Amino acid sequence: MNVQIEKLYKIAASNKRCIIGLMSGTSLDGLDIALCQITGAGVQTKVEVKHFKTVSYSNKIKDNILAVFAKKNISFEVLTLVNPWLAKIHSEMILDALKDWKIKPSEIDIIASHGQTVFHSPFRLHKNKNFGNATFQIGDGDHIAIHTGIITVSDFRQKHIAAGGEGAPLALYGDCLLFNEIGVPTILLNIGGISNFTYLPGTDNFDGALVTDTGPGNTLLDAVVKQFYPHLSFDLDGEIASSGKINYEVLNLWKSLPFFSEAIPKTTGPELFEWSSLMTMSKENLGIVLNPQDLLATLTLLTAETITDCIKRVVPNWRETRRFGSGGGCHNKLLMSHIHRLMPGSNFMNPSILGIPGDTKEAVLFAVLANETLSGGKTLYGDNPSVCMGKISLPS
Ligand SMILES: Nc1ncnc2c1ncn2[C@@H]1O[C@H](COP(=O)(O)OP(=O)(O)OP(=O)(O)O)[C@@H](O)[C@H]1O
Numbered sequence: 001m002n003v004q005i006e007k008l009y010k011i012a013a014s015n016k017r018c019i020i021g022l023m024s025g026t027s028l029d030g031l032d033i034a035l036c037q038i039t040g041a042g043v044q045t046k047v048e049v050k051h052f053k054t055v056s057y058s059n060k061i062k063d064n065i066l067a068v069f070a071k072k073n074i075s076f077e078v079l080t081l082v083n084p085w086l087a088k089i090h091s092e093m094i095l096d097a098l099k100d101w102k103i104k105p106s107e108i109d110i111i112a113s114h115g116q117t118v119f120h121s122p123f124r125l126h127k128n129k130n131f132g133n134a135t136f137q138i139g140d141g142d143h144i145a146i147h148t149g150i151i152t153v154s155d156f157r158q159k160h161i162a163a164g165g166e167g168a169p170l171a172l173y174g175d176c177l178l179f180n181e182i183g184v185p186t187i188l189l190n191i192g193g194i195s196n197f198t199y200l201p202g203t204d205n206f207d208g209a210l211v212t213d214t215g216p217g218n219t220l221l222d223a224v225v226k227q228f229y230p231h232l233s234f235d236l237d238g239e240i241a242s243s244g245k246i247n248y249e250v251l252n253l254w255k256s257l258p259f260f261s262e263a264i265p266k267t268t269g270p271e272l273f274e275w276s277s278l279m280t281m282s283k284e285n286l287g288i289v290l291n292p293q294d295l296l297a298t299l300t301l302l303t304a305e306t307i308t309d310c311i312k313r314v315v316p317n318w319r320e321t322r323r324f325g326s327g328g329g330c331h332n333k334l335l336m337s338h339i340h341r342l343m344p345g346s347n348f349m350n351p352s353i354l355g356i357p358g359d360t361k362e363a364v365l366f367a368v369l370a371n372e373t374l375s376g377g378k379t380l381y382g383d384n385p386s387v388c389m390g391k392i393s394l395p396s
């Protein structure tokens, strides 16, 4: 037997696994690395986040990804080159993190790698009847396995699509296993590049659980900052937006975009939410061109209102829910003050009180998905396909 398959067999048969979860979302801020000790599987899953860090992307890394990111026309040569290159960069980041944590690569059972989304194209976006849902992540798992010497599970989204999903959001699978409490309806909001939320009604069989994207998270805000304040990476605490004036006429026009009224579950990406198209929309329809501060002020409220409108529409009993917030957008004080004003009552808490700090949650989710793949978990939640996800790459 291939020794790596024998090793994989032993890991799969064990009740305790050391899994590194990786996440690099559409914000392109960096690679989240969560070293998790996971015991059990399915509803018995217990996760201890032993170590976590976000390794920031340098401008060179960002530029190489941006060359092939969320655009209809790119150089196919550059895409082909960036795919293994990014996997090598991610591998070096993992090995450096392990060195910092004084942990040998041989102590890690599995790497669970999300990869970097370069294009998300559900049918609702491309509307080409010859094709179905599609999504594309780069940073190939074979390269990570070879460079780190660790068995790698990657490319989780393809199986979800193959089984009938949109490939996103996958948060529901981990949220059900880690945060469901019987009798306690719960909302878990994640504000990454795109915002999504999970609703857990608190039933023992996850009946009624759902997940959906709501629209933009940080993506529009970050893109505007990159354009007008190139020395900054994002609008820290929403300070620039706080200095601007909200234009309600423009806000209401943007809120009329069809995506916001489409039925859930739905997914989207920066392919649809692009600040310059919104600027063109307000210029052509209203003759208004906002200055950067007013633009950020209006986009911050757009982000908040589209999140809260969607939650209120989909979860009529939202007032009775316990609420958790995760993702970088939860650090944006202005954005969160809008959200808390629009949904008065209990604030969105950091899930750290349940042992999973908000900034680690997406990376932990992929560790949990890999754990399910190894243990054979196949739970069906609502309309979501019942499959274990990811491709397995052996290091030799
Ligand atoms: N203090 C802060 N003030 C304002 N914005 C912040 C702050 N801290 C982080 N952010 C925002 O959070 C972003 C990073 O968020 P996150 O890492 O959750 O997104 P992501 O990598 O796109 O992940 P996802 O997969 O969830 O889309 C930054 O680009 C920035 O816009």
Ligand SMILES: [Mg+2]
Pocket (backbone or CB within 6 Å): 023, 024, 025, 027, 028, 029, 030, 032
């Ligand atoms: Mg990130």
